[in-house]
Amino acid sequence: MLGGKRENSGRKPISKDLKKKPFTIYLTDKEYKEVSNSKVATSFSKKCTKLIQLALIEENRKKSDSVRFIDLFAGLGGIRIGFEEAFKDLGIKTECVLTSEIKKSAVKAYSNYFKCEDIKGDITKIKTENIPDFDFLLAGFPCQAFSTAGNRLGFDDTRGTLFFEIERILKAKNPYGFILENVEGLVTHDKGKTLKIILKALKNLGYIVTYKVLDSTKFELAQDRKRIYIVGTKDKEISLDHFSEKSSNLSKILERNKEIVDNKFTRTLLSHYKIEELYGKSIKDKRGGKDNIHSWDIEIKGKINSEQKELLELLLRERRKKKWAEEIGIDWMDGMPLTLEQIKNFYPKGNLKLLLDNLVEKKYLSYEYPKKRINKKRVEDSTKEKGYNIVAGKLSYEFSKILNPNSVAPTIVATDAHKLGVIDNKGIRKLTVREMQRLFGFPENYDLSFLDYKESVDLLGNTVCIPVIKEISLRLAKILNKEDYKDIRK
Secondary structure, eight states, X not given: OOOSOOTTOSOOOOOTTTOOOOOOOOOOHHHHHHHHHOOSOSSHHHHHHXXXXXXXXXXXXXXXXXXXXXXXXXXXXXXXXXHHHHHHHTTOOEEEEEEBOOOHHHHHHHXXXXXXXXXXXXXXXXXXXXXXXOSEEEEOOOOTTTOTTSOOOGXXXXXXXXXXXXXXXXHHHOOSEEEEEEEGGGTTGGGGHHHHXXXXXXXXXXXXXXXXXXXXXXXXOSBOOEEEEEEEXXXXXXXXXXXXXXXXXXXXXXXXXXXXXXXXXXXXXXXHSOHHHHTTOEEOSSOOSTTEEOHHHHTTTOOOOHHHHHHHHHHHHHTXXXXXXXXXXXXXXXXXXXXXXXXXXXXXXXXXXXXXXXXXHTTSEEEEOOEEEETTEEEXXXXXXXXXXXXXXXXXXXXXXXXXXXXXXXXXXXXXXXXXXXXXTTEEEEOOHHHHHHHHTOOTTOOOTTSOHHHHHHHHTTOOOHHHHHHHHHHHHHHSOGGGGGGGOO
């Protein structure tokens, strides 16, 4: 093999502004001991560098009359609202020096509420030298790559890699701290490896980092929304434990006398159940349980006999058993089509095929190929025998769940929030935009009336719980040195 340097091999050249140079400093014995005992870094050289950086941050902070922050992947600005409210409660002024958001409807709503026009677009196209100095970075970075509501591709999804934009900015600007929010699924994604990469990256930048999954129902919100919050500062650990718990329920946020949905589905549902019997009921065919209503329970697709109902209930349970996947020769999935011969094992009736085909005709069942996993996705395997499967999932009907006013809403998700039903004047309707805003703790004067319902639901399904952000931000604000901020306190 010929010698010589390969193209792109070796260490990458360091830019002039990042290249380190040797300097001499003189310390007393006392100062030397204090630096050595510091836990901000490992080696003595790194400890000196880190302490100088912290001193510079403090000095710059004293020069400002407010706490400066940037709001990335801003959405509706929920993190900003919680952050600003917390600091205001403690008499500390704040200033947003940069906002980044690419979705047009979000930009429109954000601009309207915060009365700002200069919202930057794609963060990947904003150079760090064009970002003003700031104290805190706020970011609810895109969660679809880690969410159970998506494909969970993580860093294989371009939205997942946007975390590294946060890392880029933190490294270049070296702010005092940050608040990050994401879905609960980030904790377990790729067996925890994804979160470890994120935490390591943040710690390598010199931050003391804490994280925890917090439940919004503990923060006086009537929504069951569990999210991971990652917080860091340069010199202090922020505890995310022992928040004062406050509860709520839907009756406190629901509006009255709104337009109901009057169609075949709602009329059929109400003809089979009393209003109070519907509270808390899910409406989907792929699950069972006492709190679930199936399409065949109300015969919405056509009348069926008792044998067919019994068959559907059995098939509902059997299709989830792992033994059938082994017999079919596919990876197990939660709900597989079973062949006629397989169904005969648990329902040996002479008229079985007739019963099944009639259910297919009425669309209670489908006759389909089983699916195999290819690149983390499920695709039909036409080499296998077709089987019978339950058709309808939770999004197949007008409503997927009727909310109980004495309980809380499930996690509001952009894809199915419009399927959550509310009882109003003995009828059923969708959640209003205002009700959904209240489920996240938005101020009553936050206006979304200029957006259509679908746009509003899309934005709210991806927003943050403001009271949780506020409580975390209060802890950040309280640890700031009062002397540093004496000139900005009221």
